[in-house]
Amino acid sequence: MFFLTAFMAACALGAQAGPITPPPASTIYVPQITSPNATTVWTVGQRVNITWDASDAPAVINNEALAVLGHGAPCETLAENFDLRKGWVEVTVPKVTPDTDYTITLFGNSTNISEQFTIKGGH
Ligand SMILES: *[C@@H]1O[C@H](CO)[C@@H](O)[C@H](O)[C@H]1NC(C)=O
Ligand SMILES: *[C@@H]1O[C@H](CO)[C@@H](O)[C@H](O)[C@H]1NC(C)=O
Ligand SMILES: *[C@@H]1O[C@H](CO)[C@@H](O)[C@H](O)[C@H]1NC(C)=O
Numbered sequence: 848m849f850f851l852t853a854f855m856a857a858c859a860l861g862a863q864a865g866p867i868t869p870p871p872a873s874t875i876y877v878p879q880i881t882s883p884n885a886t887t888v889w890t891v892g893q894r895v896n897i898t899w900d901a902s903d904a905p906a907v908i909n910n911e912a913l914a915v916l917g918h919g920a921p922c923e924t925l926a927e928n929f930d931l932r933k934g935w936v937e938v939t940v941p942k943v944t945p946d947t948d949y950t951i952t953l954f955g956n957s958t959n960i961s962e963q964f965t966i967k968g969g970h
């Protein structure tokens with residue numbers, strides 16, 4: 848978990864984070880993210896779902912699924928090793944600086960990035 852701390856700074860500042868190594872780009876399954884999208888507002892500390900269209904997922908996806916929060920650059924891993932065929936994963940919104948241009952990147956056999964969405968501060 849050491850890298851989370853390092854990436855927190857990037858979430859807060861929108862600065863360039865260190866590279867996140869994606870799984871080997873061996874093949875082509877690109878999960879299209881449906882939520883979050885441009886209308887989505889997440890609140891810090893809230894439990895939320897990331898959802899994607901898994902209808903075209905291959906029967907076997909043998910790779911490391913990763914859901915990464917981005918703010919200009921990838922800044923924090925929210926979930927890993929979940930089942931990409933399921934179509935959703937529940938995560939907790941991390942304590943980041945409220946802003947309107949966050950993205951979620953889903954790494955499967957390939958990557959897909961969500962629309963920009965808003966995270967607002969918690970209480
Ligand atoms: C994704 O990768 C796994 C192995 O890493 C492979 O079995 C699967 O067929 C790939 N999916 C596609 C759509 O190529
Ligand atoms: C956008 O995301 C919201 C949840 O944040 C979801 O309810 C809605 O269906 C999504 N819109 C589309 C077009 O997928
Ligand atoms: C996420 O989606 C699953 C399946 O639809 C649902 O059971 C779960 O309650 C949802 N979680 C949240 C936080 O909305």
Ligand SMILES: *[C@@H]1O[C@H](CO)[C@@H](O)[C@H](O)[C@H]1NC(C)=O
Pocket residue numbers: 877878879880958959960
């Ligand atoms: C995400 O998926 C959609 C639908 O498959 C595709 O049109 C888009 O080019 C993908 N974006 C990236 C960054 O891979």
